[in-house]
Amino acid sequence: MGRYLPSEKTVPKTIHKAMRYSVFAGGKRLRPILAIGSFELVNGKGRSILPAACALEFLHTYSLIHDDLPCMDDDDLRRGKPTLHKVFGEGMAVLAGDALHALAFEILLKTKKPEVLQEVVKAIGTQGMIGGQVADLEAEGKKVSPSQVKYIHSHKTGALLKASIRVGAILGGASRKKLNALSGYGEKIGVAFQITDDILDVEGKAEIIGKKTGADEKKATYPKVFGLETSKKMAAALVQAAKKDLRIFDQKRQIFEQLADFMVSRVN
Amino acid sequence: MGRYLPSEKTVPKTIHKAMRYSVFAGGKRLRPILAIGSFELVNGKGRSILPAACALEFLHTYSLIHDDLPCMDDDDLRRGKPTLHKVFGEGMAVLAGDALHALAFEILLKTKKPEVLQEVVKAIGTQGMIGGQVADLEAEGKKVSPSQVKYIHSHKTGALLKASIRVGAILGGASRKKLNALSGYGEKIGVAFQITDDILDVEGKAEIIGKKTGADEKKATYPKVFGLETSKKMAAALVQAAKKDLRIFDQKRQIFEQLADFMVSRVN
Numbered sequence: 001m002g003r004y005l006p007s008e009k010t011v012p013k014t015i016h017k018a019m020r021y022s023v024f025a026g027g028k029r030l031r032p033i034l035a036i037g038s039f040e041l042v043n044g045k046g047r048s049i050l051p052a053a054c055a056l057e058f059l060h061t062y063s064l065i066h067d068d069l070p071c072m073d074d075d076d077l078r079r080g081k082p083t084l085h086k087v088f089g090e091g092m093a094v095l096a097g098d099a100l101h102a103l104a105f106e107i108l109l110k111t112k113k114p115e116v117l118q119e120v121v122k123a124i125g126t127q128g129m130i131g132g133q134v135a136d137l138e139a140e141g142k143k144v145s146p147s148q149v150k151y152i153h154s155h156k157t158g159a160l161l162k163a164s165i166r167v168g169a170i171l172g173g174a175s176r177k178k179l180n181a182l183s184g185y186g187e188k189i190g191v192a193f194q195i196t197d198d199i200l201d202v203e204g205k206a207e208i209i210g211k212k213t214g215a216d217e218k219k220a221t222y223p224k225v226f227g228l229e230t231s232k233k234m235a236a237a238l239v240q241a242a243k244k245d246l247r248i249f250d251q252k253r254q255i256f257e258q259l260a261d262f263m264v265s266r267v268n
Numbered sequence: 269m270g271r272y273l274p275s276e277k278t279v280p281k282t283i284h285k286a287m288r289y290s291v292f293a294g295g296k297r298l299r300p301i302l303a304i305g306s307f308e309l310v311n312g313k314g315r316s317i318l319p320a321a322c323a324l325e326f327l328h329t330y331s332l333i334h335d336d337l338p339c340m341d342d343d344d345l346r347r348g349k350p351t352l353h354k355v356f357g358e359g360m361a362v363l364a365g366d367a368l369h370a371l372a373f374e375i376l377l378k379t380k381k382p383e384v385l386q387e388v389v390k391a392i393g394t395q396g397m398i399g400g401q402v403a404d405l406e407a408e409g410k411k412v413s414p415s416q417v418k419y420i421h422s423h424k425t426g427a428l429l430k431a432s433i434r435v436g437a438i439l440g441g442a443s444r445k446k447l448n449a450l451s452g453y454g455e456k457i458g459v460a461f462q463i464t465d466d467i468l469d470v471e472g473k474a475e476i477i478g479k480k481t482g483a484d485e486k487k488a489t490y491p492k493v494f495g496l497e498t499s500k501k502m503a504a505a506l507v508q509a510a511k512k513d514l515r516i517f518d519q520k521r522q523i524f525e526q527l528a529d530f531m532v533s534r535v536n
Contacts, residue, residue: 006394012402015394066366069339071358090339091405094362095398098334098369102393105373109385117377117385125370126274126283130363134280137359 001032004054004107018088018096019103022061026079026210030193031056034161035168037259038182041252044172052111052171055104056164059124062100063160065093067133073215080210116167123163132156139220149220150191157197158190181245185256188242192263195222195235200268202228208268235264269300272322272375286356286364287371290329294347294478298461299324302429303436305527306450309520312440320379320439323372324432327392330368331428333361335401341483348478384435391431400424407488417488418459425465426458449513453524456510460531463490463503468536470496476536503532 005023006016032053039049068075068083069090075083085093108117122128132155139148165186169179198221206213216224222231239260246253273291274284300321307317336343336351337358343351353361376385390396400423407416433454437447466489474481484492490499507528514521 010394012394012399012406014406015398015402019394066362069359069362071337071353071362085339091337092402094334094337094339095401095405097366099394099398101366101369102389102398105385106389106393109382109389112382114377114380114382117373121370121374121377125374126278126280126287126367130283130367130370131280133363134283134360137363138280138282 001054001057004051004058005103014088014092015096015099018084018092019100021087022065022084022096023058023100025081027057027061029057031060031160031164033259034164034186035171037255038165038168038174039172040168041182041249041256042169042172042174042178044168048111049168049171051107052116052167053164055107056120056160056167058100058104058107059120060160062097062104063124063129063133065097065100069093072133072137075211075215077211111171113171116170119163119166119170123159128155128159128163129157132159136220141218142220144220144225146225149222149225152220153191153194153222154187157194158187161190161193162186177248181248185242185245185260188238188245189260189263192235192238192242192260195231195238196264196266198222198224199228199231199235200266204267210268232264239264269322269325272319272326273371282356282360283364283367286352286360287368289355290333290352290364291326291368293349295325295329297325299328299428299432301527302432302454303439305523306433306436306442307440308436309450309517309524310437310440310442310446312436316379317436317439319375320384320435321432323375324388324428324435326368326372326375327388328428330365330372331392331397331401333365333368337361340401340405343479343483345479348475379439381439384438387431387434387438391427396423396427396431397425400427404488409486410488412488412493414493417490417493420488421459421462421490422455425462426455429458429461430454446516449516453510453513453528456506456513457528457531460503460506460510460528463499463506464532464534466490466492467496467499467503468534472535478536500532507532 008017035053065084135152165182169182201216242260276285278284303321333352403420433450437450469484510528
């Protein structure tokens with residue numbers, strides 16, 4: 001991942017240090033894993049998926065940096081480490097997020113596949129990730145409806161997860177049928193992932209999650225809208241449905257079945 | 269410009285209102301003017317420059333929104349109106365900037381010219397605009413050298429102005445010779461523009477500029493490093509040199525000569 005980031009010695013040094021701090025602060029690398037997994041599932045050859053996989057992680061990192069800012073979620077910890085603005089200041093955090101956003105496009109351009117860029121740009125704009133963040137911000141402290149919380153989760157988290165899978169499939173040369181099946185899978189596990197995030201905020205252990213629990217008290221979450229038990233059932237049902245979408249694939253699908261299970265069994 | 273922005277009725281409404289508030293808060297539209305002017309100067313035909321021209325303005329607007337944030341320049345007024353975060357809140361301002369950033373790429377993709385995207389992405393990343401913003405932020409309250417202030421101005425403002433001209437030339441089908449000439453012109457007027465900004469902060473009238481003067485007191489500026497009179501001479505010399513770059517063009521160049529003069533004669 002580091003080879004796609006400017007080194008800490010590249011001028012202006014501070015911003016490159018800040019970008020690297022956040023990218024290398026850990027994380028599950030779920031988006032690269034999904035992109036590479038999907039690429040391999042459709043029998044993509046070579047290493048052409050790697051730059052795109054990194055770009056997707058950079059976009060995720062940019063969204064986390066901005067999301068953690070005091071004017072947004074105001075989080076001090078992320079993955080067990082101080083958030084970027086705590087270490088480099090708020091101004092530098094805004095710019096480091098912006099820089100990762102721009103860098104991701106620079107890298108994606110190298111795929112020479114406009115359809116990949118289109119896929120990603122749709123997933124992160126106001127009809128995707130940013131749309132979900134806006135709805136999330138506006139729902140704070142308010143009573144939200146089931147459809148609102150579904151909108152937030154499918155956009156804020158789901159859109160980029162789904163796009164990661166689609167990018168892998170597109171670069172791997174998937175047929176339309178396979179691309180559709182993987183899109184269905186991606187959509188479902190994306191939401192299941194975020195429901196589990198909500199559940200961990202209630203039931204998880206801060207020292208394992210790497211950020212404080214109970215942070216979502218004012219936010220729109222599945223447990224708040226549907227209750228804890230129903231939320232767990234909904235996440236489990238999404239995982240089962242996601243696995244069904246994989247039926248058209250050969251046994252290589254096992255890793256994606258396990259990934260779907262991981263979405264709800266994870267503890268951090 | 270409005271047709272390239274989602275309407276205020278598009279969900280989530282607030283962010284689209286915020287984006288439109290900033291884009292339609294006025295401004296000189298210098299980047300679109302340079303892109304369209306350059307396109308016409310190299311005899312580009314049709315209207316294919318228009319989406320790119322709008323995208324360049326959206327990128328500029330995104331940078332201003334983030335730059336005005338309390339954690340950056342902390343400006344309350346822009347173009348005579350309250351800055352975006354004053355009206356919509358800081359969180360929404362961060363997201364509206366992000367959304368314009370992403371939207372610009374979405375629009376640029378429609379040009380179907382990867383070289384245009386490459387040009388722009390280079391101009392706004394850490395080797396361009398963001399690099400300049402970082403150096404600007406870090407120079408605050410410190411004594412800066414002539415080379416530092418030159419770096420800040422050529423990157424923070426110059427890079428996107430130069431790119432606007434290059435994008436117009438590329439989409440207009442310019443020869444390498446013409447592209448180089450216009451690049452030289454763009455580089456020079458970009459810096460002249462920012463020097464004039466510094467001068468107006470000292471000598472201008474707040475009611476004409478639309479933002480408070482004296483705001484650059486802690487910042488790295490040409491007047492602070494070179495003195496007011498020398499700064500004026502440097503800007504004038506850049507304009508003269510920029511005009512020389514235009515010599516290879518026919519009489520259509522007059523509008524670009526006037527634009528160069530405007531860079532230093534402007535009062536807002």
